[in-house]
């Protein structure tokens with residue numbers, strides 16, 4: 324296990340010099356995320372939620388620890404079987420690193436160096452535990468004198484050299500600590516980017532470009548309702564990144580190319596000297612289950628995507644914008660939706676702050692009406708104007724739908740699940756969304772009674788969720804409440820239960836309460 328530890332810590336330290344994504348441990352974990360079969364992914368997300376990444380890292384550590392233990396046990400009796408096992412893991416790690424987006428042959432170096440040191444450690448330590456051949460002169464002396472002391476000496480000489488083993492183990496621990504510290508210190512980039520973010524000034528927004536004020540009656544007047552604006556710290560986070568990409572504004576570039584009249588490369592200064600807008604938009608994840616909380620609303624500061632595209636001049640037969648993040652994730656967004664006048668933004672600010680690192684610092688996309696997986700690329704660095712029949716993106720390659728318009732959804736937020744409900748007047752409240760179509764009606768049904776209109780709070784815009792409340796005269800017993808919404812096109816939310824795959828869940832949300840007298 325120490326040999327494995329030494330391989331990983333040295334690999335991680337060397338990776339800090341090559342590229343932190345070439346670290347053996349992270350490269351393997353990243354590949355697992357990208358190549359896990361869809362059912363396995365869904366199961367782990369169901370079971371673990373956003374703890375799926377720590378769980379993956381812990382699981383990998385356990386597998387590696389077991390592999391190290393097995394290699395150690397086998398190396399002594401069946402040399403070099405243990406070394407071969409470590410070598411095989413090293414080779415796998417090296418291949419995973421080379422295959423990462425942005426990776427090259429050099430990305431194998433950290434793993435291979437780490438594995439070489441690990442194998443050497445394993446061999447030396449296993450050797451120390453092999454029975455030592457007695458030295459001829461000393462054993463001769465021992466036989467002649469036949470004293471208890473010399474007998475002991477003879478015994479020590481034919482048994483494993485525990486002292487040497489312990490010295491080697493101690494050195495291994497020291498090396499792991501030193502290489503680990505070096506690796507972490509060298510990979511402090513994320514810390515540096517956080518410092519930059521703290522001092523960053525967002526571009527100013529002229530009064531005529533700022534988001535309309537949020538009316539006071541945007542949420543029902545009842546305790547425990549979902550706030551209209553979601554705080555940055557509370558905003559749901561979904562992405563495939565094990566480590567949040569660390570990109571400074573100085574390093575950031577956006578290359579616009581492909582089926583365009585003119586290629587363009589933008590840097591941070593060229594972007595933020597444009598006229599910025601602020602818009603309030605609700606984002607939703609396609610993986611959201613009926614009643615789930617993978618949705619949030621923020622005020623985004625940014626620049627119209629349509630204007631930037633127009634500068635490059637998309638060719639008439641192009642129909643897709645393939646956007647790529649600095650860590651190689653991609654989304655394919657219909658050009659039609661990006662240029663139809665909706666507030667599709669290349670965003671740099673979230674609720675008046677620079678984007679938090681995990682929400683795409685320094686630059687991301689926000690497109691009203693489309694699920695995040697086809698539109699909301701964080702840490703975006705590349706735009707290729709192309710066609711749906713030429714290109715595909717990260718999640719569409721994994722069985723999700725090519726197009727991702729957001730489906731109408733409604734959620735009962737209060738009373739909370741398992742809350743004790745007292746008979747009498749109970750204010751039920753919730754959230755409904757159908758971004759870019761808007762919500763025009765919400766109805767609630769108690770058990771198998773008739774649908775009744777909920778009280779709609781003021782609508783902010785068609786691009787944001789809408790809050791509602793419903794006065795329920797609750798009678799003692801077990802009751803189930805259902806909710807459904809109607810969108811701006813007059814379409815009533817369907818009862819048909821469908822899972823998130825491949826283009827968003829459908830069905831009515833319901834909650835069952837025990838009402839006490």
Ligand SMILES: Nc1nc2c(c(=O)[nH]1)N[C@H]1C(S)=C(S)[C@@H](COP(=O)(O)O)O[C@H]1N2
Pocket residue numbers: 558559560561562563564606607608609648649652681682683694695696699700701702
């Ligand atoms: N680079 C990158 N951008 C990404 C993703 C990702 O995995 N990588 N996930 C997308 C998905 S599926 C969603 S729902 C939104 C979520 O944005 P948020 O984490 O800021 O809420 O980001 C999108 N942008």
Ligand SMILES: [Mo]
Pocket residue numbers: 561607608609610694695696
């Ligand atoms: Mo998503």
